[in-house]
Structures are given as structure tokens and as C-alpha cells.
Amino acid sequence: MPRSPKLAPYYDNTRGKWVVNVSATISASGKRERVFFDRGAEDEAKEYARRLKAGREHFREKAKGIKPGLMEAAVKWEELAIEYGFRGFDHFCTEKFAELEKGAKSPKLSVLLNAFVSDNRKNWSDQYLGKRWKPFRRRLLDLEDETISHMNEEFWRAWMAAWAEEIKPSSETYNQQLGMVRSLFELSLAKKVFQVNPLENLVGAKERVKRAVPVSSPEDVLKLLLAAWEHDRELVPYFATCYFAGVRPDSEAKELRFEHYDWKEGHLKVGITKTNHLPHRYVPIEDALRAWMQPFMRKKGSIIPSNFKKRRRRLIYGGYTTPGAKLSNEATWKPLVIWGHDITRHSYGSYWEGLHRGEAGSREKIVANMGHEDFKTFDRYYKNTRTRKEAEAYWDIRPPASASKVISIA
Incomplete structure (x- = not known):
């Protein structure tokens, strides 16, 4: 029986980074890979390794009771999985199990919103609360009960586009909404689901010519x-x-x-x-x-x-x-x-x-x-x-x- 890799992260002093060795059997490229994490990201490296290991073990456990018909279906799916960029059907399952597990633990958007308020309310004036925060939260009302695991870049591109088409906000309001949603996904709760902010690459609206701010004579x-x-x-x-x-x-x-x-x-x-x-x-x-x-x-x-x-x-x-x-x-x-x-x-x-x-x-x-x-x-x-x-x-x-x-x- 081939040796199973430990999938335990270790610190590489030469690079100054945490490393997870991924075997060829579960690597997307079909080759042995090394995945790197920054010096302070030990927990992220451990979580990444844990998800891969859990997915692999879960698949192995399920495979013990596999029936001939399912095995035949798996063979047919093998080529399709490879076509979509996976090493094979086993790699596809490992990744999907990890996604399902992550989704199950994903916080709702309302949790992010409440956490953001908790972190910042003491610094807000009553005017900011009424004119900036409350309107921002009302725009997200229909999304509050949804988990954030599916709120990737594609999701937010579509949501922002639909909102802009319906409301036709000013460029300032559009950019405020985009910036504040982006701030939600900088919270540690969201970083456990998205290592990269899903709104990082979304471009703001072109702003109008700057107006002079009011000053007293x-x-x-x-x-x-x-x-x-x-x-x-x-x-x-x-x-x-x-x-x-x-x-x-x-x-x-x-x-x-x-x-x-x-x-x-x-x-x-x-x-x-x-x-x-x-x-x-x-x-x-x-x-x-x-x-x-x-x-x-x-x-x-x-x-x-x-x-x-x-x-x-x-x-x-x-x-x-x-x-x-x-x-x-x-x-x-x-x-x-x-x-x-x-x-x-x-x-x-x-x-x-x-x-x-x-x-x-x-x-x-x-x-x-x-x-x-x-x-x-x-x-x-x-x-x-x-x-x-x-x-x-x-x-x-x-x-x-x-x-x-x-x-x-x-």
C-alpha cells in the first residue's frame, strides 16, 4: 500500500513561509506541489491541510461501500473531471467535500454585518450611523440570511451590476457601497472562508468632477x-x-x-x-x-x-x-x-x-x-x-x- 502523505504544514526558515506538501494524487496538476503561506498564517496553512486531509479520508471511507454500478459511473466521470481541470475523479471529490464542509461552517452575511457594527460603532457619529451605515445595510437586507461561502467575485459583480441598474446610484454612492462590502470581507470571520477578498478586483464607478468642500468664511x-x-x-x-x-x-x-x-x-x-x-x-x-x-x-x-x-x-x-x-x-x-x-x-x-x-x-x-x-x-x-x-x-x-x-x- 502506498504511503499516505501527512499533509502537515511546516515552517521553511529559508523562505520565511509555512509550507504544505501536496502529493500528486490530490494535486490539481497531477504533480507533487508545495503550497506556501506567509509567516503569520500558520492557522491558515493548518486549515488548508486539514480540509485536504478530511476530504481524502471522507472519500476513502465512502469508497469502502461502493457498488459496481457506482464504480462504473465513476469511471465515466473520470474523463469529465480531468476535462474540468482536476487530477481525476478522486481529486474532484476531495475538493468538493472540502467546499461542502467550508460552506457548512460559513457564517451568514448578517453575522459579518453585526461583527462590523460591534467593531466600529463606538467610532461612529449619529450622523454617520443614520446617513451612511443604515442605508448601506438596508441595501443588503435580502442577503442577510444567506451564507457567504457562495458570495464570490462573480456573485458580487452580478449583484452590484443589478443594484446599479435598478437604483442608478451616484458614483459616490456606488463606490461607498462597494468599499463597505469590501470592508466586511476583511473581517477574520470572512477570511476563514475567502483567503482572497472576493471584491478585491471589482472596479469602482468613475467619479464626477470633485466639488469644493464647504468652508466657513x-x-x-x-x-x-x-x-x-x-x-x-x-x-x-x-x-x-x-x-x-x-x-x-x-x-x-x-x-x-x-x-x-x-x-x-x-x-x-x-x-x-x-x-x-x-x-x-x-x-x-x-x-x-x-x-x-x-x-x-x-x-x-x-x-x-x-x-x-x-x-x-x-x-x-x-x-x-x-x-x-x-x-x-x-x-x-x-x-x-x-x-x-x-x-x-x-x-x-x-x-x-x-x-x-x-x-x-x-x-x-x-x-x-x-x-x-x-x-x-x-x-x-x-x-x-x-x-x-x-x-x-x-x-x-x-x-x-x-x-x-x-x-x-x-
Whole structure:
């Protein structure tokens, strides 16, 4: 009886990889093969070997009770199996048994979706949850109870094409959907089924010409800060920090405490909410931020006051500054300034780039200040090019002259 290979992976120090020796009898090429796995993929190598071994042993067990009629059918199928690229009918069965076993253990798409929420929910703003995640999940509602084992590249090409034909989404929405589904299949649960992401080779839609992101004018920033200074001074640290440190106004700002401002070292410690592999970043405290924060340097606790959303809305939308307006009736308010998603962060990045454009190392600095991985992210999503004159006006914004006489709030 021929010796049966052990199908146990071993580590090849010369190559720095895990290796599984596959015998000619179960190799697709009909020749002895070596299958390699990266240094940290020992579990994947063991799982690969286990599936091959289990399939082979399962087939052998079934073969003990094989009847003449089935043997005759197997002979007929031998040529067909070879025609489809298998070593023979036995190799075909081994592979198919492995596929069936993998499919039986495959998680449902709903499990991936729930795992993704569990991993990321703490970093999402309410706005992101409502406008990005919930619509994304609704589009996959009919697929949630299906196992992911059959959701290969061909499946997703067909699904994305059918969805695009029916809904006719914008290129931005199409690319968001594609990118988020691709992220689902990066989870460890999916990697046990697909070693290669089935959406890796799917191409996104051609994007439209980039539109300028919204930024506040220097006049609007000053108007808003002066209104906060006069009518609701506890909101000054929030607005000043969002505009002059570039923190995300609906997520990062809510985690900031006055203890995170290091006035001696001259930086602000900001927790990163989207690039989770980094624990935090340090943003230089600009002169404008220092000036507005001077009365609050001794304060402790969160920079977000109680009843924050209502108070912020009342200030931005003119509850205090509309002549004759009633605080109890928003219909009588006239918006004080233009407001939008991340407008403070866009303003910070655009005016900082306008002031320092062309300086050595300026690109690296803005990437670090914004908490991005590279300049492409800033250039694509956050920059609305400003002139140097506009940038100088922005960074020269200061509190009223009386501010220097205000006693620090402890």
C-alpha cells in the first residue's frame, strides 16, 4: 500500500513561509506541489491541510461501500473531471467535500454585518450611523440570511451590476457601497472562508468632477465665536477647538477634555475615531486657539457643556441674534452662519494649507494634524484651496479686547 502523505504544514526558515506538501494524487496538476503561506498564517496553512486531509479520508471511507454500478459511473466521470481541470475523479471529490464542509461552517452575511457594527460603532457619529451605515445595510437586507461561502467575485459583480441598474446610484454612492462590502470581507470571520477578498478586483464607478468642500468664511467664524462669547460662553471652547484644531465636531470633540490641552508643550491630544490602529494624535495649539481658550486654561472636564445639541443649534441658527426672535419658536430664527457636516474641520485644513502652502514639510504636517495616513485623503476630501490673504484673516481671528481681562474659569 502506498504511503499516505501527512499533509502537515511546516515552517521553511529559508523562505520565511509555512509550507504544505501536496502529493500528486490530490494535486490539481497531477504533480507533487508545495503550497506556501506567509509567516503569520500558520492557522491558515493548518486549515488548508486539514480540509485536504478530511476530504481524502471522507472519500476513502465512502469508497469502502461502493457498488459496481457506482464504480462504473465513476469511471465515466473520470474523463469529465480531468476535462474540468482536476487530477481525476478522486481529486474532484476531495475538493468538493472540502467546499461542502467550508460552506457548512460559513457564517451568514448578517453575522459579518453585526461583527462590523460591534467593531466600529463606538467610532461612529449619529450622523454617520443614520446617513451612511443604515442605508448601506438596508441595501443588503435580502442577503442577510444567506451564507457567504457562495458570495464570490462573480456573485458580487452580478449583484452590484443589478443594484446599479435598478437604483442608478451616484458614483459616490456606488463606490461607498462597494468599499463597505469590501470592508466586511476583511473581517477574520470572512477570511476563514475567502483567503482572497472576493471584491478585491471589482472596479469602482468613475467619479464626477470633485466639488469644493464647504468652508466657513473668516467673517462667519468670527461672527459665530463672538455670538458664543456674548450669549453662551461655555460653547466657546467647542467652536474654537473645532475651527482652530481641526477635530471632528461630532465625534472627536465630544471626547475632548480640558486636561488634553498641554499649554506648556503647546499641543492638544486628540483621540482618533477612524484610523483605529493609531491611539491618538497631537495637534499644535495655534495662537488663535490659545487666545480664545485663555479664560478656560484652568478648567477641567469635558469641553462639551450640558444640553449641548440644543444650545449649539440655538446659537448657529440665530436663536439669540435674530431681532425679535423667540427662543421657544425656531420658525422666527434667521441662521447666523452657514453650517454643514465637518465644516469646521474643512475650514481648519483649507486655511492651514493656504497659510503654509509651499513650505518645506507642510504636507507632512497637515497630514499629521488631521490624523490622515497620507496627503491624498486630505487633498481629496478636506481641501478647499484658500488664498494666503484669506488664510491670514482666518488665523488672525481673536476674541474681544476685553477677553484679556477676563479671569480664568476654574
